[in-house]
Amino acid sequence: MDEIFFVGLVASAFRLGTPILFAALGETVAQRSGVLNVGIEGIMLVGAFTGVWGAFATGSAWIGLLIAMIAGVAMAAVHVILCLRFHLDQIVAGIGLTVLGLGLSGFGNRLVFGTGQITRTPVFERVDLGWLSRLDVIGPAFFQHHVLVYVAVALAGATWWFLTRTGWGLVIRSVGEDPVAANASGIDVIKTRTVCVLWGGALAGAGGAYLSVGQIGSFVEDMVAGRGFIAIACVVYGRWNPLGVLLATLFFGAADAAQIRLQPLFPDLPYQFFVMLPYVLAVGALVFLSRRSRLPGGLARPYAPPR
């Protein structure tokens, strides 16, 4: 394997893994609090559209990102109302959210931009990290990315610290593990879960905005293409540990990057086989890893405080 291949692969792993990482980190927090949100895909789509719309309207990619996060919170609020207020089945509500996001983003896109023409909006600039960026091999692989890539990686560390080293993290973990015990200790289970799910929505919105504003500068219908579900899978591979989730998303990003590069090397094989590769790896890893993983005890179980 030559140097250019390696550099391209690593760089792409970060580039392709980042939107998934954002969504997966938010989902990790939500799941650690005991709420499964399988509607991440729909939230990412809404984030992708509102991000482009905001960036286009204001001329700033950053304001686009902010608007995408707010839209993500609004979408997650639907999940909060359905699951935490009305105790609906979390999987059913999440599937509803996926479909809602698909419809809303497609509809919004046609309403604002019409069909056909591709709109170009401002994008996130790459950061210049001085001598680091100019290093041989290492530079292009690690230090010439969009600033959001570094934000996402730092966020993984921060989420880990928050969940395992702070009192708030302790509260979140207890609520996800055993809401009855947490309630008896005087913790407001519903409030804690609400905050976590809304945070998960904000990050899924950011992940969507990275896909659209960060990568191509426009919105295409259904552009998230299953990454929301991959994010949920990454939470499982990462065993609900933000650092594990970081590795899982990079692994998936690398697999995705590899398949794109392998396609031209085997022109006789249908390209669909290569597109399939990351998903096959995902299923394989899930079978292998899930046997030893331990999910939060209260995950996806509706909870109503006694009274």
Add this chain to the structure above:
Amino acid sequence: MLPLLDLHNIGKSFGETVALAGVDLSIGAGEVIGVLGENGAGKSTLMNIASGLLEPDSGTIRINGEPQHFTSPQDAAEAGIGMVHQHYLLVPNLTVTENIMLGDPRLNPLRPRLAEHGAEIGALAKRVGLDVDPFERVERLDMGGKQRVEIVKALHRGARLLILDEPTTVLSERERQQLYDVIRSLTDDGVAIILISHKLDDIYEVCDRVLVLRAGHVVDHGPLADRSRVELVRSMVGEEIETGPAKTAVRGEPVLAVSGLSVRRDNGARAFSDVTFDLRAGEILALAGIEGNGQEELAESLTGLRHADGGDITVEGRTLDRSVTALSRRRQGMRHMPHDRHRRGILASRSLADNFLLSHWHEGRFRRWSWIRRGRAQAEVATIVREFDLRGSRRSSIGSLSGGNQQKLVAGREMWGSARILVAAHPTRGLDVRTVAALQDRLVRHRNEGLAILLISSDLSEIWQIADRVMVLTHGRLRGPVPLSETSTHEIGAWISGG
């Protein structure tokens, strides 16, 4: 001196069920009160009110004379009330210190400093004589260890009154003695303790006073020294009724023989061991005792819902394979009126006919190849409705009927057809007098026709009314069975209380 805690005229209802009515309880510093009562008597509801988990519908709570209004366990904890629940409310994958500090306002959310808090907790535990490692994960502790954590947690929050809910059910003998020692050392420090139990041993070991609840009312209250064990059991389970109606059935051949049966609880602790008895056709054999002494586990192991880890069950001379399922036992004529009707007895959202089929779908009569013959089931339901005087629309879901009518369908369904053995767990509990009489009458009638009935009941008056023989499960052992004519409620009461 003002009492530490004073509960006055407490009332609480859940829907139409009255859980507590006009209950008074007061306790002073350094005092230990035992609260006795059957399951469902209202003990846990009362303590959940005292500890802020539930709000009372009526009545007042005072602490040192100050009226209180608890809206959360936090409020009660701040007022100095700590509760140790029967099912420990600890988060399994957190450490002891993390569990104790959870929800504590002294925990700094940004810098939790768990090492310092842990050292402090270790010192506190040591002072009151509790063996607790503050940095161990809770899931690695045994039951006694978890209980010690709960006690330390309450004390660490500054509790001056500890409520212990059934503290000894899951403890070994040695751990029980240690708990008694801890209780004594705490009361020397002026901590007041309310001990909820249905074990008289616990009450006699550490309590000064006793309060007995039955069906949400206080039926007895006063110094323990004035009361005998038998008197306490009688106020818990109700007054005996002298001599039931004459029994006409002839006891036939044994249809069920159990020998050396040993079964574990869900938590792996032994429910009972070496249980041996036989059940004959045309008799009602009662299993008396206070709930939670292995009766449910016995019913489950007989009906194929729980794996026995030792001993034999023989039905009509054939020893059953231990791995046998509930369905194959049913095919041999074993029927079951389960302890928890809503969980195991009925499908609340389905019709009476579907609920009938729940027990009989596998019988050829109700099937043609893979199709269920619902019409035939409906015809059988109609006969049950007539026989049991079941009130309610046959078209509606069973969940919309009253509990008594639901139980009539379950009883009719289980005694229908080729039933040989019926395990009836608390068949009349919680039902009104007329329904109780109707159900007891049907049980006796089917017994007279040759059905062998194992009646699990904690109501001695019911046992004396309809049973032929009685046995008692207590402390994991079986006593009896003996014919009712050769014993008395006093003797059985003494067996139940472990005397």
